[in-house]
Amino acid sequence: MPNSLTFTLVITGAPWTSQAPQTALTFATAALSAGHSIDRVFLYGDGVHLASSLSTPPSDEAHWPQQWSVFLKKHDIPATACIASALRRGLIDKTEQARYELPAENLLAPFEIAGLGEWVEGSQAADRTIYFHGN
Amino acid sequence: MSTLIVIDQAPYGFWTGREALDMAFSLAAFDQPAAMLFTGAGVNWLRKGQRPDGVGQKSAEKNLSAAPLFGIEALIADEHACQQYGLTESTMLPGVELVSNIRDVLGDHKHVVFAG
Numbered sequence: 001m002p003n004s005l006t007f008t009l010v011i012t013g014a015p016w017t018s019q020a021p022q023t024a025l026t027f028a029t030a031a032l033s034a035g036h037s038i039d040r041v042f043l044y045g046d047g048v049h050l051a052s053s054l055s056t057p058p059s060d061e062a063h064w065p066q067q068w069s070v071f072l073k074k075h076d077i078p079a080t081a082c083i084a085s086a087l088r089r090g091l092i093d094k095t096e097q098a099r100y101e102l103p104a105e106n107l108l109a110p111f112e113i114a115g116l117g118e119w120v121e122g123s124q125a126a127d128r129t130i131y132f133h134g135n
Numbered sequence: 136m137s138t139l140i141v142i143d144q145a146p147y148g149f150w151t152g153r154e155a156l157d158m159a160f161s162l163a164a165f166d167q168p169a170a171m172l173f174t175g176a177g178v179n180w181l182r183k184g185q186r187p188d189g190v191g192q193k194s195a196e197k198n199l200s201a202a203p204l205f206g207i208e209a210l211i212a213d214e215h216a217c218q219q220y221g222l223t224e225s226t227m228l229p230g231v232e233l234v235s236n237i238r239d240v241l242g243d244h245k246h247v248v249f250a251g
Contacts, residue, residue: 012151012251045154045251084157116161123138123246124167133251 005036008122013134014046015064016057020132021050025068027130032075039126041072041079042119043111046134048081048091051111065108072110079111080118137168137208139244142177146195147187152180155250156198163206171202172240174213177250178220181212181227199228213237 009028013020028038043050055065072079081091086107087100093107107113123129140159142152162169173180185196202210214233217223234240241247 012154044158045151047251085154116158117165119158120162120165120167129246131248131251133249135251 003035005031005127006039006125007031007036008039008119008126008129009041009132010119010122010129011041011043011047011050011132012045013132014049015055017046017049018134020047020134021064021068022062024130024132025064025071027132028071028077038075038077040118040122041068041077042122043079043081043085044116044119045082045085046089047132048086048089051079051081051086051091051108052106053108054106069108069110080114081107081111082119083113083115086113137170137244138162138246138248139170139172139241141172141174141241141247141249142180143173143175144250145176145179146185147190147192151250152177153195153198155248156195158248159202159207160205163202166206169207170209170211170244171207172211172213172237174216174237176216176220178212178216178222181210181217181231182222183226183228196228203230211240 009024011020011024015021050065050068052065057063092102092105093113094105097105140155142155144152146152159169159171180195180199185194187194209232211232211234214235
């Protein structure tokens with residue numbers, strides 16, 4: 001087994017509903033510090049709420065979408081929200097806003113929206129795929 | 136690389152099972168070997184004669200019946216859970232493989248994904 005591993009992280013728990021996004025961020029930070037790498041992050045199910053640019057927690061609470069956004073940009077890690085999960089839950093990028101003629105878009109950069117193929121690819125590319133569930 | 140998708144909650148109460156099913160279908164669509172294991176209350180996904188119209192949902196049974204057609208390699212059920220929920224060969228979808236030791240099934244797969 002190589003000393004340095006590549007991880008794909010799948011987050012299915014929503015922020016402010018579950019601890020999943022926070023635990024995943026702590027894991028990701030620790031993995032990078034230990035010399036491992038993150039291939040990509042995939043948001044699935046309720047996890048897509050992490051990519052909302054409209055989340056506005058009280059100012060004395062941690063802002064998990066922003067913390068994740070900063071982390072992803074800093075380390076240049078691609079992150080995708082599953083399109084089927086996202087559309088159902090009202091997480092929309094410019095393309096989907098135009099396609100469905102919706103009144104707004106709310107996808108936080110650098111998150112992108114794509115299909116489950118991203119998850120399949122990520123699971124193949126990584127040495128380990130770790131799931132962060134909400135329950 | 137073989138992936139086992141595990142469902143341990145009854146259908147219709149939560150969306151996680153349905154999304155786990157999508158994961159299995161997606162693996163099959165990308166020609167990746169995938170199987171599904173139903174355990175605990177999750178075995179109720181395999182029950183014949185589901186009528187989810189009353190709760191405004193699409194039939195899980197219909198989705199699962201199509202699984203072999205879409206290339207999902209196996210539908211596996213925990214025999215003990217089937218007994219617990221009164222599922223027999225005549226009340227279950229055809230083609231389900233019953234296992235008595237799910238630990239072996241988990242060990243047979245490189246990737247195991249629990250429905251979130």
